[in-house]
Amino acid sequence: MKYISTRGDQTERGFSEILLEGLAPDGGLYLPVHYPQVDAALLAKWRGLPYAELAYEILSLYIDDIPAADLKAIAAKTYTKATYGFDEITPLKLLEPGVALQALSNGPTLAFKDMAMQLLGNLFEYELSRRGETLNILGATSGDTGSAAEYAMRGKKGVRVFMLSPHGRMSAFQQAQMFSLQDPNIHNLTVEGVFDDCQDIVKAVSNDLAFKRQYKIGTVNSINWARLLAQVVYYFAGYFYATKSNDEKVSFTVPSGNFGNVCAGHVARMMGLPIDKLVVATNENNVLDEFFRTGNYRVRGSAETFETSSPSMDISKASNFERFIFDLLGRDGARTKALFKDEVEQRGLFTVAADEFAKVPAYGFVSGTSTHADRLATIRDTFERFGAMIDTHTADGLKVARDHLDPTVRMIVLETALPAKFEETIVEATGQKPARPFWIAGLEGLESLPKRFTVVPADAKVIKDYIVQHCND
Numbered sequence: 001m002k003y004i005s006t007r008g009d010q011t012e013r014g015f016s017e018i019l020l021e022g023l024a025p026d027g028g029l030y031l032p033v034h035y036p037q038v039d040a041a042l043l044a045k046w047r048g049l050p051y052a053e054l055a056y057e058i059l060s061l062y063i064d065d066i067p068a069a070d071l072k073a074i075a076a077k078t079y080t081k082a083t084y085g086f087d088e089i090t091p092l093k094l095l096e097p098g099v100a101l102q103a104l105s106n107g108p109t110l111a112f113k114d115m116a117m118q119l120l121g122n123l124f125e126y127e128l129s130r131r132g133e134t135l136n137i138l139g140a141t142s143g144d145t146g147s148a149a150e151y152a153m154r155g156k157k158g159v160r161v162f163m164l165s166p167h168g169r170m171s172a173f174q175q176a177q178m179f180s181l182q183d184p185n186i187h188n189l190t191v192e193g194v195f196d197d198c199q200d201i202v203k204a205v206s207n208d209l210a211f212k213r214q215y216k217i218g219t220v221n222s223i224n225w226a227r228l229l230a231q232v233v234y235y236f237a238g239y240f241y242a243t244k245s246n247d248e249k250v251s252f253t254v255p256s257g258n259f260g261n262v263c264a265g266h267v268a269r270m271m272g273l274p275i276d277k278l279v280v281a282t283n284e285n286n287v288l289d290e291f292f293r294t295g296n297y298r299v300r301g302s303a304e305t306f307e308t309s310s311p312s313m314d315i316s317k318a319s320n321f322e323r324f325i326f327d328l329l330g331r332d333g334a335r336t337k338a339l340f341k342d343e344v345e346q347r348g349l350f351t352v353a354a355d356e357f358a359k360v361p362a363y364g365f366v367s368g369t370s371t372h373a374d375r376l377a378t379i380r381d382t383f384e385r386f387g388a389m390i391d392t393h394t395a396d397g398l399k400v401a402r403d404h405l406d407p408t409v410r411m412i413v414l415e416t417a418l419p420a421k422f423e424e425t426i427v428e429a430t431g432q433k434p435a436r437p438f439w440i441a442g443l444e445g446l447e448s449l450p451k452r453f454t455v456v457p458a459d460a461k462v463i464k465d466y467i468v469q470h471c472n473d
């Protein structure tokens with residue numbers, strides 16, 4: 001399989017070429033030149049496969065420059081019961097007839113980002129060793145992404161992680177998770193500033209092309225194609241777990257921020273997985289809901305971005321959305337570029353034409369918004385009626401899913417984090433503390449472990465110096 005950019009550069013690149021890259025050189029995102037199609041016979045063959053084997057089958061449709069046996073070994077080593085607690089890896093939990101949660105958050109950092117990041121860690125290690133290269137990953141996090149990246153890259157050969165986070169601003173649990181890591185290839189730098197300062201520093205360092213090249217700076221952000229590809233697998237798994245025959249359809253509701261998770265659902269649907277609706281659920285930061293209701297994509301400034309109790313969805317600009325728009329516009333790279341480069345970057349918004357917007361339903365997308373009050377009510381109701389604790393992001397999903405139920409189609413709501421990660425709001429809603437997952441060692445008492453981090457000023461020069469000093473550790 002070859003990959004092209006969403007902004008018109010038709011150069012075709014192999015998977016291994018784009019694996020370690022973020023944006024395409026023209027500023028677009030990578031997509032496969034076409035979506036491989038699955039037919040009834042293939043679905044029948046895949047139904048019942050263990051998760052890791054299903055992952056291999058799907059990955060191998062998109063990756064032809066890693067030998068099959070190696071790819072199989074990478075998938076097998078990534079998706080294990082030891083890491084994810086359950087044989088099914090992403091088991092379904094039935095709530096009420098026709099509505100189930102799919103658990104994507106049973107990995108080491110209790111959020112769905114582990115599903116892709118764990119694979120990325122193994123792919124990076126493999127590819128870097130094959131090339132005899134090393135990579136210094138520089139990232140900024142306000143919580144989930146940083147911990148998922150560190151737990152995926154810890155101890156991996158050839159990879160170092162330099163993760164910036166705003167000093168003193170993450171939850172006690174998130175800080176404990178990241179800062180208790182003692183692996184020498186993981187560096188936590190807490191910046192005296194806010195998350196935006198961290199992100200500005202990453203941009204400043206990445207824009208210094210000479211420094212970037214000399215010190216082999218890379219990223220693991222959500223636009224990376226391999227992350228998206230890893231996520232396609234659980235849509236297939238969820239479909240097989242929820243149905244008995246390949247004549248059935250299911251719908252998925254996806255708690256959304258950067259459109260990364262639900263974009264993988266779009267890819268699965270384009271491949272021919274029988275998905276009826278893809279329900280995009282946002283919190284008060286409803287840039288995406290606004291688009292699916294009106295055809296206007298209007299990004300927000302930081303003053304207009306709310307801090308909510310589902311913080312991993314507090315985004316003002318959905319970085320993966322360009323991939324869907326490219327498909328919606330019939331893969332017209334020039335038009336996609338005009339919308340995202342000329343209009344969004346200059347005016348902060350675009351509106352698709354009426355005839356383009358009219359095509360959205362054919363892709364299955366619908367949407368809705370959930371609020372803090374909705375989250376509390378949904379968490380409480382789910383606990384009282386089903387004895388199940390759900391986290392705030394999943395609650396946004398479940399709330400919006402209920403507005404889109406169709407009695408003839410099963411609804412799968414993706415569980416994107418475990419409640420233990422967002423204890424405060426769960427206690428507010430239910431009066432009880434959520435349990436920590438029993439299958440992950442060391443979570444009890446996590447907060448009292450020794451912490452390893454370095455406080456730095458919000459100054460790109462200081463961070464560069466730090467990388468220079470530590471890139472041979």
Ligand SMILES: *Cc1c(COP(=O)(O)O)cnc(C)c1O
Nearest residue numbers: 256257258259260261312416417
């Ligand atoms: C990152 C995240 C999301 C949003 O996912 P996107 O791919 O950015 O849409 C939702 N829930 C949780 C818990 C997350 O960590």
